[in-house]
Amino acid sequence: MATPPRPDENHSPTSVASPKDLTTEGNGRAPVLECTGITKVYGSGAVAVQALAGVTARFLPGEFTAVMGPSGSGKTTFLQVLAGLDSPTSGSVVIRGRDITTMSDRELTDLRRDRVGFVFQSFNLIPTLTAEQNILLPLRLARREPDPGRLDDVVRMLGVQDRLDHRPAQLSGGQQQRVAVARALLTRPDLVFADEPTGSLDLSTGSALLDQLRTACRTLGQTIVMVTHDPHAATYADRVLLLADGRIRQELRAPDRQSVIDAMGDLTPEVPRAL
Amino acid sequence: MLSDAWAQVRSYPSRLVAVLVAVALGVGFLTATSVFTATSAEGLRLTAAAPLTRADIYLEADPSVAGEGRNTSGVPAWLAATARDENVASVDPVYARTIDVFGAAQRGLGNVLSLPGNPAVRWFTLSAGRWPAGPRDVVTDEQTLSALGVSMGSRLQVRTHREERDGERPKDLETVTITGVADLGFQPLTGVDFRFYADQRFFGDDVTTTALATVRDEGRLTGTIDRLNTTLPDGVEAATASSAADAAASRFVGGGNSLMFIMLGFALIAVLSAGIVIANTFTVLLTQRRRQTALLRLMGAHRSQVRTLILLESLIIGAMGSVLGLALGVGLGYLGARWQGLDGGGLVVNPFMLVLCLLAGIACTVAAAWLPARRATEVPPAAAWRTAAVSGQGAPSSRTLPRVALAVLVLGLAVAGVGAPAGNLAMVVFGGFLSAIGLLLVLRRLVTWMLPTLERVLGRMGVSAQVAGANLRRHPERTGSAAVALVIGTSLIVALMVGARSGQASVDADLKNRYPVDVSLRTSDTALSPGTVAGIHGLPDLTVAAVLPEAPARFPASPREWISAVLGAPADVLRAAGAEQLLRPRADASPGLLVSPQYLAAARLKDGSSVTAVVAGQRRSFTVHPSPLPSLAGPGLAVLHADTLAGLGVPTTTRTIWAVAGADADREAWRSAVGRVAALDPSITVSGGLSERGDIANILSILVNLSIAMLLVTVLIAVVGLANILRLSVVERTVEIALLRALGTRRGMIRAMLATEALGIGVIGALLGLVIGIPYGLLGVAAVVGRQATLVVDLPWTGMLGGILLISLCGVLAGILPGWQASRIPPAEGLTAQ
């Protein structure tokens, strides 16, 4: 466990292309985000945990990717490393042609503010600010004036226009989630990272939210990376990356419910071995 | 940004109440000091300048010319010349005399000031009675009347004061009549107990050096003064009365500075402990808001933006608290001046100082929030992501700081330790200050270090105490800071109490050495009245009192010193006064005689020499010993054993009575009792250790009490901080407490748990305060007493014990509100929360 495997070891089981085809795949468009051979080891010595064991992946503009895998397989770690919130033990992460693993805290902060949006399972909002203030927060941090038409569009699309003056505590879980999505979309970020955004929502609320995410993807060209445990949620994505033991085991394109469940089933036997 | 900070403040106002209160108290104290100083300075100004307010010209003559050229009616030339000026309407010489006053209840020192003959120039009115009409009429103020126990129309015996022991014959007693009561409207600063105002004729042919004049035409005042300065004899100066008033006022105002510095010192200490409370509150608040801070960072807030947000928040609350404190301070400062009777000039506020106080409050709050804010900026943005609670505090506390602090502490103590025995006040102050800083820096560690012991002790006291102990240990740095704020106030109070008590004891011991007899009354008549003797025998806690027989004596003359009478002291008085030489006479030697060291030196004698004297006509030889006893009763006396005097068989008189107080006697009670006895008989002169103890003890105890009252503000701030920390911890532990309740813990137990936590911190604070305060108090006294006297360690155990109990009780009080809140958390909260 303690020794990180060499990056090329895990290329074979996935359908991710080797570096030389990168430019051709995705209809010739350059990826917004790509990572190469990232590993992540938490702790050291006897308590060292290898959360990522060499992951290489590319994310194209307007692509909606779901990341699935058993609990503890490294999904959250993967997203955090991609977003520059955690530095990989080895490997590189490139956003729009710039390696973020060498960026300063200041540059990373600006990157997050201007190019990245986040949605989590819970605790997305600052409790002391109203819904509108929360949505506008990244813009205000950048000292930019919100485009009123854009704000209107986003809140209308997510159906929270009547709740703008409410504080998070006065909103339902689904409303809070939609406010968080509105915030993540308002600045037209290139990338949106979502970690189990529907995890605490009922089926129909969750579906509506996913619909809205996909619409954003299609119409605004945003790249979305979403961690989910829900096969149904995964079907909204363009592709599914299946993670186990910190490695990408499989990539599903245009997933449907059954293929996702099957692919997950294939992974499961590996979990006991990993533990 | 400002609106976000305001949103924070507005969302949880109650969590910031402690900050608000702490700032308000600190700033209030600072402001009160400033307002009190300014208001009382103006009051003093008016008081000092009062006699000059109604005149136009102030004249001052050099003593060498003041009495020159008196005309037939006794008016000196310079006054007559002034009166002759065409624009001068009136000239009034100003006389003053110091007198001994014998009232019904007290005797004491007073002064008499002359009233201008021109009623328009008098600077006060009468509230009752009439102005003095004859040379023996006086008016006085209400306070003097009540202190002397007399009323309007009473007759008083007065005597022009002379310095004691100068060998001059006492002046004759005079009787004056109180004809009116002055309506002064302020308390004059005269340095004497009693004040009188009399007609110029009261002063007989005293020479005056000052005078007040009025003019007919004020428009020509400067011209008149110029003319006077050229025509008047050399050595006489004329000036406008208003400039003289300013000069008089500024001389007085300078005297009020020391009180201001003391108050300022305590105010700054209050601000310091407010800073500790604020820093602690922000640390806890920001720990609770850790996830929120991480979310801000995740959304793209720079570290500097996070810091700005927090500092803005502290700025808002600091400004609010400071404004509150300003209002509080202005009110209190004015009331303080009023209470002291120094508000004659009305409320005086220095706007510059107010702005300074306001800024100090805001700066203190922002500075206190600085470190917690910096720590908050180190929260990683990823902390917003993980749902799991992020583990405790970030970086482990550094090891260098306590080492440096310890070094500073040891260095400071060493400097002070070297300075104290040498009586070097500067070294002790510097060393004490240095070590206090070091101590302040390691104090939190010290508290943290005591927590396991506390937990063990509490663990044996039942379940709720056990949980409380564990809770105190859970956040040792919080517990530490809360206790530190308390320790500052407590240790200073203890140090002051110890210092005052030991200082007084040292001074008393020193006085006892130099003045072995506490009270000596000596009459200039032939014998003491029975009333006086009975009065002295009736003093409380009396070790011994005795009337001393006396016989006239002739001793070999020496240049300046002489002995004209011998006193016979009984054995018990000699024993109580420590005069061992007369108690163990050697069989082969002549009887012992105590003389003053001055006489011994002047007569070229040595301890144990033999001297021959004529006592009531009988020639005798004595063995002389130097002693402070003889000069106690008056000049020209020697002391022998009463049996020796009786053995001579000569006629004696009884003019002197001595009394020695018991070790525990209340010296203040003695002073007033002796004053009452002596008031009955103007022929008596009072001397002895008690009168030497003087007003210093009185002023010292007032100052110490005032200081302790001021330090209580610091303790109050600490208690508010403690209550708030507990309140915040209840918010944090909601789920846990709900779980305890769900598992069947009763409300009372929850309340007891919080009370125990508060009590734990209170006890730690009080104990550390005691342990730290005692040595500092003693160090302070050692520095002041220095080499002039030996340090007597006298610890005010009852006072300290009371203080410790009080502060522990304050701790429990601080736990009441949080306890009540905790006990109201519904058990279901533990099951529904995420």
Ligand SMILES: Nc1ncnc2c1ncn2[C@@H]1O[C@H](COP(=O)(O)OP(=O)(O)OP(=O)(O)O)[C@@H](O)[C@H]1O
């Ligand atoms: N800060 C950390 N320190 C040590 N180990 C960590 C840390 N964060 C994650 N891990 C470990 O890394 C591995 C991957 O964790 P990660 O949170 O990425 O899993 P996940 O796929 O998101 O799981 P889940 O579906 O339960 O959210 C796990 O074994 C976890 O215990």
Ligand SMILES: [Mg+2]
């Ligand atoms: Mg996860």
